[in-house]
Each structure stands twice: as structure tokens, then as C-alpha cells.
Amino acid sequence: MSDYILTYSKIKFYPLEPVKEDIKIEDIAHSLSLMTRANGHCSHFYSVAQHSIHCYQEAKSRGYSKRVQHRIQTGSEALLKKHAFLV
Numbered sequence: 001m002s003d004y005i006l007t008y009s010k011i012k013f014y015p016l017e018p019v020k021e022d023i024k025i026e027d028i029a030h031s032l033s034l035m036t037r038a039n040g041h042c043s044h045f046y047s048v049a050q051h052s053i054h055c056y057q058e059a060k061s062r063g064y065s066k067r068v069q070h071r072i073q074t075g076s077e078a079l080l081k082k083h084a085f086l087v
Contacts, residue, residue, distance in 0.1 A: 007031075 004012040007027040014022075032049040036042065059068050 003016065004014045007013050007022075007024065008030040009024050009027050011022050011024065011027070013027075029049060032052065033047050035048040037046045037048060037051050
């Protein structure tokens with residue numbers, strides 16, 4: 001087993017020694033678009049990315065600040081979920 005994740009953009013990302021420049025929004029978006037909410041226990045495919053968009057739209061419609069609207073709370077999940085089982 002390797003100590004890095006090869007991201008969608010072909011970057012070797014080392015989760016235990018992360019480098020800021022190695023974190024690309026494209027990799028996070030790609031990963032979250034393939035992850036299911038509720039670990040797949042839905043009647044249809046519903047991705048973490050879709051959920052994030054719906055949360056953004058809800059926050060915007062309620063007039064929440066730009067900071068709240070643009071917060072992507074699941075970004076780290078895209079790069080670290082694999083390693084949660086290794087600890």
C-alpha cells in the first residue's frame with residue numbers, strides 16, 4: 001500500500017504530509033461527485049457534491065453570508081476518506 005493518493009489530476013497527495021499547492025479544487029469536485037451520501041443507502045444516486053450545491057442554494061435563499069454560502073465542509077473528505085480506515 002502506498003502512502004499517497006494519486007488524485008484525478010495525477011498529483012501524488014500525501015495526506016499525512018499535505019502540501020497546500022497539491023490541493024486542487026478540480027480533484028475535490030471530481031471526488032465528491034462520485035461519493036454517495038448516506039454511504040449509498042438512498043433510493044437513487046445522490047452525491048456529496050449534489051448535497052453541497054443544495055446546501056449552498058439553501059444558504060443563499062436564506063440570506064446567509066457569502067462566507068457561509070461558499071464553505072465546502074466536505075472538501076477534506078475527498079482527500080482523506082480513504083485513510084480513515086487505516087488509522
